[in-house]
Amino acid sequence: MPSSAIREAFESVPSPAVLREIVPIVRDEVNRSAAVRCSTCSMRNVCTPPGLTAEELSRVDSIVCTTRTVRRGDTLFRSGDLFQYLYAVRAGSFKTVIVHSDGREQVTGFQITGETLGLDGIYTGRHNGDVVALEDSVVCVISFLQLETVCREIHTMQHHVHRLMSGEIVRESRLMMLLGTMRADQRVAAFLLNLSQRFKALGYSSAEFHLRMTRREIGCYLGMKLETVSRTLSRFQRDRLLDAQGKQIRILDPEGLAACV
Amino acid sequence: MPSSAIREAFESVPSPAVLREIVPIVRDEVNRSAAVRCSTCSMRNVCTPPGLTAEELSRVDSIVCTTRTVRRGDTLFRSGDLFQYLYAVRAGSFKTVIVHSDGREQVTGFQITGETLGLDGIYTGRHNGDVVALEDSVVCVISFLQLETVCREIHTMQHHVHRLMSGEIVRESRLMMLLGTMRADQRVAAFLLNLSQRFKALGYSSAEFHLRMTRREIGCYLGMKLETVSRTLSRFQRDRLLDAQGKQIRILDPEGLAACV
DNA sequence: CGTCGCATTGAAACTTGTCAAACATTGTGG
DNA sequence: CCACAATGTTTGACAAGTTTCAATGCGACG
Known part of the structure; x- marks a missing residue:
């Protein structure tokens, strides 16, 4: 959709359907910032294959349109939005969630720095x-x-x-x-160990980290109720496998946790 | 791996590890048959995009190496096998299954004619x-x-x-x-309706079809035990939603089934 | 300082799993 | 072609795990 079409759409009061088309596009347009350089990005190795020539890297630079900031609780995109962009998390974290017409929700993933968002849109x-920002x-x-x-x-x-897609x-x-x-x-043990590994791969501590999601969101991801998540964490704490102070998690016995799985 | 390497490998008794490498390759080599033509295949529309020129189609023809027959119960490939090929189901049906080291199994999909296999291998x-043939x-x-x-x-x-990957x-x-x-x-209702739709898309009846998988395999796909699958089918039958004679299924009330989901 | 969302914990209810037995179907070898 | 074995299916009774409902505590924020 060219920007002239966007202008036209706003000359009268746009319908919800039209807004639904335009809003994500406008958001991306207005936030367009100074050129983003993959060639100097510290996360380069996750977005690009190793061994690109300088020329190839600058070719890649040219297609990263911009960065976009998403505030905690806001959506990066929603189900039904037109697919145009893929997104790479540069900082922060997100959840991807599918909502059924009857209100049931399933969180299909949590994405942290260096991970990809939007691949689901190619199909249709x-x-x-x-996709909602957790921070x-x-x-x-x-x-x-x-x-x-x-x-x-x-x-390459x-x-x-x-x-990336196969992954x-x-x-x-x-x-x-x-x-x-x-x-x-x-499930809870597997979830914590997986997060732990991903943090470690980013250079953070694998033993101690801050959960960005609520118990409800964890439950929604693991296919269980928030009370069960809470009880399980309490049990792990009683068994000295970890220490949980609210969202702050310290893994005391990674082998013990791994033995659960 | 060139075929000379395969020959060499068989001059002494090959180790299980070497066999594991070679067997799937040999299987594909020996089964290589007369040129397979996508251009005349009735399933062409699922493997190729619409609107290819004759020239482009013949280009596509050139990369479909062969067809391969897999007998019921045999594997098309196994976890850990070297990834080289994608597969399109031309006739029959398969299950894809992940086996955990402790023996737990999860069926992650059933593939019928026109569907794709092997995309999981690209990643590593x-x-x-x-992948096991159900027939x-x-x-x-x-x-x-x-x-x-x-x-x-x-x-295109x-x-x-x-x-395909995004799908x-x-x-x-x-x-x-x-x-x-x-x-x-x-879960059972959603499963049956999904199968029904896919059969319909192939031109078969959406109301009556033959399940190629056992109750255990259905349960393993839906995350429940075979007894629960069986009981659920019996309940649906009692409620006149469907008629199940073993693996033969007749859906009597698709709306009623859909209302379950 | 009160409110609101989040988290924890307990008791009861419900769903599903487990174990067991009987029956049906399929395939194989005599 | 039949008999038998192996595999798959159905059903019941009981056990286990998880959800539901409810009460309470905690902490952030206006």
Whole structure:
């Protein structure tokens, strides 16, 4: 949609349907900031394959349109929004959630720095779920159309994107195994150990971290009620596997936790 | 791995590890048959985007190496196998299953004619789960390396592959909602309606079909025990929602089933 | 300082799993 | 072609795990 169309749309009072189309686009337009450089980004290694030439890197730079800031509780995009961009979390964290018409919700993932958002939109051209910031966060905005172009030019980049998508498929199938076969304590243990690993990979402590999500959101991700999450954490604490002060988690016995799973 | 390497490997007794590498490759080599033509395949519309020129179609033909027949109960590939090929189900049906080291199993999908297998392997270069034929089946074998090449040449083919992967991501996240939020009867109803739709899309009856999988496999897919699957089907039958004679299913009241979900 | 959302904990209710037995179906070898 | 074995299915009774409902405490924020 060209910006002239956006202007026209606002000359009369836009319908909710039209607003739904335009708002995410406008958000991205107005937030467009000075050129974002992948070539100097510390997260470069997660967005691009290793071994790109300087020339190739600057080609990649050219397709990262902008960064966007999303405040805690706000959505990056919602189910039904037109798909145009992929997003890379630069700072902060998000949840992806699918809402059924009857109000049931399922959190399908939590994304932290260096992880990808928006791949669900390619299939139909519209996003399949909502993405909500768990804290004030920043994402890089990548035009998917331009990404496809770059992938036709640079083999390694093409394969990198394919790996990214396949990784999402593998991640989801692991979560399906968790939801399908594990009991409550196993699920919580697996969840904490997975987070722990991801924090470690970012250079943070694997033993102590701050949960950005509520017990309800954890439960919604693990397929159980918030009370069960709370009880399980209390039990782990009683068993000296961890120390939980609200959202602050300290893992005391990672092997013991791993033995649960 | 060139075929000379395969020959060498067999001059002495190969180790289990070496066999594990070679067997799937050999299987694909020996089954190589006369050229398979996508251009004349009735399933063409699922494997290729619409609107390819004759020239482009013949380019696509060139990368479908062969078809392969898999007997009921045999595996197409297994977790840990080297990833080289994607597969399109030409006839028959499969289950994809992840086996945890402690023996827990999760069926992550059932694939019927026109559906894709193997996307999980791109991530690490090795397959992440087992694929087992539920009946004697035939797949088209597609070299992924060559597919990537074609995708760099033909925009629409590139986008088609991206849609395929994204569709898998969306499918899995729907299954996660099922596993995370639904009760047994809702899961079974959703499962039957989903199968029904897919059969319908293939031109078969949406009301009456033959399940290729056992109650145990259905349970393993839906995150419940086979007894619960059986009881749920019996209840549906008592409520005149469907008629189940073993694996033969006749849906009597699709709206009633949909109301369960 | 009160309110609101979040977290914890207990008791009862419900759903699903477990174990066991009987029956049905399929496939195989005599 | 039949008999038998193996596998798959159905059903019941009981146990276990999780949810539901309810009460209470905690901490952030206006």
